[in-house]
Amino acid sequence: MTFEADLKTAQQELTALFAEAHHAVAFTGAGLSTECGIPDFRSPGGLWSQNKPIPFQDFLAHRAARNEAWRRKFAMDTAFSGALPGRGHVALARLLEEGRLAGIITQNIDGLHQASGVPDAALVELHGNGTYATCLDCGRRYELAWVRERFEAAGGEAPDCPACGGAVKSATISFGQAMPEQEMARAAALSEDCDLFIVLGSSLVVYPAAGFPLIARRNGARLVILNREPTDFDPFAEFVARDDIGDVLAPFACPAL
Template identity: 35%
Template sequence: MQIPPLPDGHTHDGPAPRTAGLEEVRRLLAGRGVAVLSGAGLSTESGIPDYRGATGSRRRQPPMTYQDFVGSEESRRRYWARSHAGWRTIARAEPNAGHRAVEELRRSGHVTAVITQNVDGLHRAAGTPDAVELHGGLDRVICLGCGRTSPREDLDVRLSALNGAARDTGAHVNPDGDVELPDALVENFRIAPCAACGGILKPDVVFFGESVPKPRVERCFDLVDAARALLVLGSSLTVMSGLRFVRRAARNGTPVAIVNQGATRGDAFATATVSLPLGATLTALAEHLGAAPTTR
């Protein structure tokens, strides 16, 4: 199959190019029964920045931890002020060619499971309703008091009514939708309680310092164990929440292929590594395998 072009400034020349594994990725997909593990790099073409890699966006401040969020109203005010300012970036994002190709491969039976580390909901938006969102989803809010979940859009309306145009002042959007804001805007931001019980609202995502629910982790292990191969897309595998599935597959003797722009922490476990743009690469793979296009 034809190799898609690399980003500007890159070539296929030089020692040990990371495009040599592309045929192995195609072979694994052709055998069907592949589980996909996707990371932030799959969503960069949708306008959502990544923390690492060629399109990475480094934070100027550390991310909110679960302990900080539940520990003080000041921390919750800071989180919601910055998250509210960046929410429209996430809400406006649409699935890109990579998400659509994954769904095409799933519908054609080449991919049998999708696990994502992303919280942007773009796999669901592309038509993959059973994608396991390892770290939850930003489009949902949960009350820490009564456990009620509600749409993020409902909270967005309430926060806009309380704070006016505060969302438009941020310049630097982080990959989780949070925006760098002046201290004065954070201090004056008004947060909204749960509409049902008045409790503390939290995005339905796993914060730093918080554990992924055990049943969700076990579900992902089951999917990896049942797969003939594991295909990692757009993840540096820096954090253990994703790397553990690569290690599990390797321990089971399951082939692991990685498509990511740049080296990853899981490369030593991989039978194939590819450094190419995800949208074009996955689209070419789907077309080569005869996967039927999804409805756009």
């Protein structure tokens, strides 16, 4: 039966579960990065309460939508450019390094997992990465500094790809945009093969990403949920914890003795 663990109990239970697991997987959401000064999306004052998301089809169809998308992007980047990995990011990187974690599936686009030392081979970015841009037609990569320079020089006009004329977009997945097939397949494989699945800072309401904990549970994995608010998956978990994720994972951020 699921129980709600206090901080000390959550740390003890996680330690025991990691000791027993052979193939543990972490699933991270926006709640992991709030400690780093990056607000989440759905809570009061979150990003979605301030700006309605721009659908992918609108981005493709209307230059005004592309202009607004880049205006918002650069405003957020300016506000959160100093964000550094938190204790949760550091702990997960350490667990990977020690072989106690097989991989990380993330809904986050902030690049903080990589900044904490997580290699690309161990990370599945379901919703893309907001630290660079790509052409939607030819796939060419562009650094954000390049896009910003041209955006500002044109008075807030989004640049097109010089190579093919296609729309340039941050390398993230927008509403209405197809999920990345390769990353979805990698996430499914990790979820099917794991024996411990730990959710960290996700409300588990955005599908298809939110389906991976259920895949893991149906394949016999033990499920743990660390999230401020209740989720629909709480009844299927070994335990849930409402404490700050950085506090819960702080002991795992230190090298094993």
